[in-house]
Amino acid sequence: MVSVTIDGQTLEVEAGSTVLMAAERLGIAIPTFCYWKRLPPLASCRMCLVEIEGLRRLQPSCATTVTDGMAVRTNTPLIDETRSSMLDMLLANHPLDCPICDKGGECELQDMVMAYGPRKSEFHDPKRVFHSEDIRLSPVVIMNVNRCIQCQRCVRMCEEVVGAVALGTVEKGMDTAVTGFEGSLASCDQCGNCIEVCPVGALMSFPYRYKARPWDLVETDTVCPHCGTGCQLTVGTRKGEFMRVRSKWDEGVNRETLCVRGRFGLDFVSGRDRIERPMIRRNGALAPVSWDEAADYLRRRLSAVEDKAAGGLASPRLPNEVLYQFQKLMRRVFRTNNIDCSSRWSAPFDTLGPLLAAFYSRAPLEEVIANDCVLVVGGNVTEENPVTEYLLRDGARRRQTALLMLSARPSRLEADARVVVRVPPGGETASLAAVVAGLLAAAGHALPGETFADIEATIGGPPVNSDSDGPGRLASALKESRSVTVLVSVELLRSPEARATLQQLNNLLQVLRLLGKRLAMQFLFDRANQLGAWDMGVLPGLWAVTDDATRATLARNWGADTPSEPGAGLDAMLELCVGGGMGALYLAGADPLIAYPDRDFVTRALGAADLLIVQDTFLTDTAGLAEVVLPAAGYGEESGTFTNNEGRTQKIRKFREPAFEARGNLAIFDFVAALRSQTLQPSTEGGIFDEIARRVPAYQGLTQDGLGADGAFTKAVPLPPAGEFFAPPPAAKAAGGLMLITGNCLFHNGYLSERSEILNTVADDPYVEMSAQDAAQLGFSDRDPVVVRSALGELTAKLKVNKRFPKGLVFLPENYRALRLNGLMRRGVYPCPVEVHRATASACLTGSTSNPKDRHQGTDGGLPDPASRLDQ
Ligand code: SF4
Numbered sequence: 001m002v003s004v005t006i007d008g009q010t011l012e013v014e015a016g017s018t019v020l021m022a023a024e025r026l027g028i029a030i031p032t033f034c035y036w037k038r039l040p041p042l043a044s045c046r047m048c049l050v051e052i053e054g055l056r057r058l059q060p061s062c063a064t065t066v067t068d069g070m071a072v073r074t075n076t077p078l079i080d081e082t083r084s085s086m087l088d089m090l091l092a093n094h095p096l097d098c099p100i101c102d103k104g105g106e107c108e109l110q111d112m113v114m115a116y117g118p119r120k121s122e123f124h125d126p127k128r129v130f131h132s133e134d135i136r137l138s139p140v141v142i143m144n145v146n147r148c149i150q151c152q153r154c155v156r157m158c159e160e161v162v163g164a165v166a167l168g169t170v171e172k173g174m175d176t177a178v179t180g181f182e183g184s185l186a187s188c189d190q191c192g193n194c195i196e197v198c199p200v201g202a203l204m205s206f207p208y209r210y211k212a213r214p215w216d217l218v219e220t221d222t223v224c225p226h227c228g229t230g231c232q233l234t235v236g237t238r239k240g241e242f243m244r245v246r247s248k249w250d251e252g253v254n255r256e257t258l259c260v261r262g263r264f265g266l267d268f269v270s271g272r273d274r275i276e277r278p279m280i281r282r283n284g285a286l287a288p289v290s291w292d293e294a295a296d297y298l299r300r301r302l303s304a305v306e307d308k309a310a311g312g313l314a315s316p317r318l319p320n321e322v323l324y325q326f327q328k329l330m331r332r333v334f335r336t337n338n339i340d341c342s343s344r345w346s347a348p349f350d351t352l353g354p355l356l357a358a359f360y361s362r363a364p365l366e367e368v369i370a371n372d373c374v375l376v377v378g379g380n381v382t383e384e385n386p387v388t389e390y391l392l393r394d395g396a397r398r399r400q401t402a403l404l405m406l407s408a409r410p411s412r413l414e415a416d417a418r419v420v421v422r423v424p425p426g427g428e429t430a431s432l433a434a435v436v437a438g439l440l441a442a443a444g445h446a447l448p449g450e451t452f453a454d455i456e457a458t459i460g461g462p463p464v465n466s467d468s469d470g471p472g473r474l475a476s477a478l479k480e481s482r483s484v485t486v487l488v489s490v491e492l493l494r495s496p497e498a499r500a501t502l503q504q505l506n507n508l509l510q511v512l513r514l515l516g517k518r519l520a521m522q523f524l525f526d527r528a529n530q531l532g533a534w535d536m537g538v539l540p541g542l543w544a545v546t547d548d549a550t551r552a553t554l555a556r557n558w559g560a561d562t563p564s565e566p567g568a569g570l571d572a573m574l575e576l577c578v579g580g581g582m583g584a585l586y587l588a589g590a591d592p593l594i595a596y597p598d599r600d601f602v603t604r605a606l607g608a609a610d611l612l613i614v615q616d617t618f619l620t621d622t623a624g625l626a627e628v629v630l631p632a633a634g635y636g637e638e639s640g641t642f643t644n645n646e647g648r649t650q651k652i653r654k655f656r657e658p659a660f661e662a663r664g665n666l667a668i669f670d671f672v673a674a675l676r677s678q679t680l681q682p683s684t685e686g687g688i689f690d691e692i693a694r695r696v697p698a699y700q701g702l703t704q705d706g707l708g709a710d711g712a713f714t715k716a717v718p719l720p721p722a723g724e725f726f727a728p729p730p731a732a733k734a735a736g737g738l739m740l741i742t743g744n745c746l747f748h749n750g751y752l753s754e755r756s757e758i759l760n761t762v763a764d765d766p767y768v769e770m771s772a773q774d775a776a777q778l779g780f781s782d783r784d785p786v787v788v789r790s791a792l793g794e795l796t797a798k799l800k801v802n803k804r805f806p807k808g809l810v811f812l813p814e815n816y817r818a819l820r821l822n823g824l825m826r827r828g829v830y831p832c833p834v835e836v837h838r839a840t841a842s843a844c845l846t847g848s849t850s851n852p853k854d855r856h857q858g859t860d861g862g863l864p865d866p867a868s869r870l871d872q
């Protein structure tokens with residue numbers, strides 16, 4: 001520690017702190033322009049100059065390190081005069097067009113001139129003009145170069161935090177101009193972080209341009225609904241209409257950054273295909289009815305199917321309170337434990353539950369990625385959790401964290417990784433097994449002999465499929481690290497081998513723990529409240545419903561018995577439907593028809609349920625098949641909490657009223673329960689939160705008031721480690737031909753992003769990604785229209801050749817409305833074997849999906865009309 005005195009106040013700060021940091025701790029404001037907390041100092045603007053005793057010249061406080069005994073002044077006449085002339089110089093060239101500048105009213109230059117600037121300018125020369133008109137750099141970024149004050153925050157933010165390197169500068173000195181490559185942003189993520197950090201109106205949001213003045217906006221702090229990173233953001237509305245999103249520099253996991261989905265993808269709230277009124281199916285078509293008519297109809301239909309099985313599927317984008325109440329509704333009123341929360345896969349909860357209980361770290365991401373090494377397994381973090389990627393990059397570049405990456409799909413972050421291991425799709429399981437074997441071989445002697453022998457007896461002989469040296473390099477990096485973080489992409493759950501993958505992950509974590517590593521593990525969820533959904537028990541089997549004591553506790557809390565039969569996941573529920581055994585299937589915010597593998601099968605299954613109830617905000621494909629559709633409040637129309645990947649529970653706030661006749665999700669559950677002459681108490685958001693804080697172990701002790709600006713962390717429940725080791729997976733057969741995988745792309749990650757007009761504009765056409773090697777072999781060039789054909793269907797899209805892609809792999813993003821790729825996928829088979837052929841250009845203008853059967857043999861999966869089953 002070193003001691004420093006600033007404006008007469010003395011304090012001790014850590015060695016290496018800057019004068020600016022020390023002043024901040026004392027609450028002394030020093031004006032800055034080029035300084036930005038998470039960027040290395042540039043020290044170019046000279047706004048932060050201070051006097052340091054013993055030094056003749058003023059020094060930039062942002063780049064001057066405190067030395068012991070240093071005495072600093074921040075407010076002398078010389079400093080005032082220097083700041084004033086610096087501002088005068090900036091104003092000499094800055095256009096005085098504040099009345100029409102989007103930044104007017106929240107401009108740092110305006111504020112700074114008011115606080116420190118001259119009242120009269122010394123400069124009378126004509127102003128420098130780079131361009132007479134604003135330049136549209138991208139669909140979302142527009143630039144007025146004349147207003148630029150050359151702080152370079154944007155360039156540094158783009159390169160060092162986002163990793164995109166889309167901006168640069170030309171010329172020097174006062175003629176320095178920020179620009180993209182040849183006047184546009186070629187490799188731009190469209191994240192708008194450059195706009196966020198621009199202190200003036202040089203970089204601006206095109207979608208927000210000239211829409212509102214800051215003082216007209218009502219601003220609401222809430223949480224992004226798009227992925228599990230859980231970024232905080234501030235929504236601006238005017239007269240209830242959505243206007244823009246901004247981030248705050250000092251709050252949330254994300255601090256000032258957002259990705260394109262968070263900053264520009266919230267306009268879906270004004271999406272056009274809202275469900276306006278309740279609907280029931282009459283004569284094969286959905287007909288709007290009043291809530292009272294819907295009640296009469298649904299009451300009769302629920303009675304008609306009450307003797308059959310029921311099932312419920314809820315979206316992991318719903319708030320905790322809604323999810324908790326949903327599972328309560330299903331268990332208490334529908335008397336079933338058939339509950340799930342993913343439309344894309346059925347999680348192997350028997351393995352998942354113990355893994356989460358033993359290893360999930362509910363701690364700030366910033367803390368867990370400060371470990372010596374971070375292993376990222378599966379997926380593509382750049383496109384699934386972009387802001388998590390920014391933080392991982394920062395860890396690798398500024399804190400020298402060893403980044404290790406093991407995945408089938410390449411990502412941009414690999415450029416900052418120390419070890420990259422590419423595996424065939426699904427090959428993560430075998431590689432994890434090989435890493436465990438390698439670790440034991442290298443460090444097993446450090447374990448007690450008996451423990452080592454026990455583990456070896458289970459995991460068996462030499463590593464499987466370990467012909468590459470990748471697992472060995474991972475094992476040796478893990479061995480050298482004292483603290484290890486494992487981040488797991490939820491994409492791994494798509495594979496039929498998901499159970500084996502989780503088992504090998506469990507083996508690895510146990511070995512690391514036995515070797516004395518300080519350990520952290522978190523999932524990288526691509527849905528905003530996936531961890532919350534699991535915590536709330538929206539998954540069969542995570543709560544021990546077969547256990548008498550658990551049910552007795554539930555009965556005491558809920559005032560009613562709950563069923564003791566173990567529940568079914570989505571796949572088993574769909575099977576039940578097809579077999580004619582499903583009475584009421586209740587879907588809340590879930591759209592399995594666009595997501596679950598084998599669209600024909602899902603269509604048949606949903607059509608075969610006696611009573612399909614869909615509660616949703618938008619008229620989804622699945623809602624189009626329902627017998628009863630209930631319009632629900634959407635994101636921003638009700639409040640509650642989300643729990644992000646870190647286990648941080650944060651408030652989501654309402655910023656507009658429910659549209660049309662939509663009701664809050666909780667009110668709809670009350671409505672449905674009342675039709676079965678039951679009540680769900682408590683039924684308010686606050687009451688349910690309190691019950692969650694009593695009932696759900698990880699949430700115990702949380703209070704709504706305690707969820708401050710940064711939320712509050714749920715707590716890992718101290719359970720003994722699972723202790724069990726699992727045998728390695730059988731050696732996988734080498735797959736020939738092309739294999740199709742899917743997942744999120746940067747611009748789309750679900751049916752919310754599909755409804756954002758801005759994201760649809762920036763996302764361009766749907767595409768098929770393939771290696772340069774495969775493309776050359778097949779005679780394709782970038783942007784050629786191609787047909788991807790599986791045994792079940794085919795689709796056409798433009799080819800995107802990716803030099804970093806492994807041979808044999810084809811990637812199709814999951815969420816493009818024009819491509820429903822679950823029509824190609826077969827249940828239980830992932831990755832999906834495909835062929836790729838050249839298409840005619842006209843077939844590919846927007847992308848399209850079709851089923852060969854429809855074209856050649858006629859469709860055989862017709863949807864039965866649920867109305868024909870009605871007892872009218
Ligand atoms: S929008 Fe994002 S990626 Fe594009 S230039 Fe700005 S910071 Fe860089």
Ligand code: SF4
Pocket residue numbers: 147148149150151152153154155178194197198199200202203
């Ligand atoms: S565009 Fe904005 S952020 Fe970039 S250098 Fe100019 S003033 Fe600074």
Ligand code: SF4
Pocket residue numbers: 224225226227228229230231254258259260261262263385386387388
């Ligand atoms: S990283 Fe995820 S939570 Fe953050 S802004 Fe992007 S989509 Fe939203």
Ligand code: FES
Pocket residue numbers: 031032033034035042043044045046047048049060061062063
């Ligand atoms: S903020 Fe210190 S020199 Fe710019």
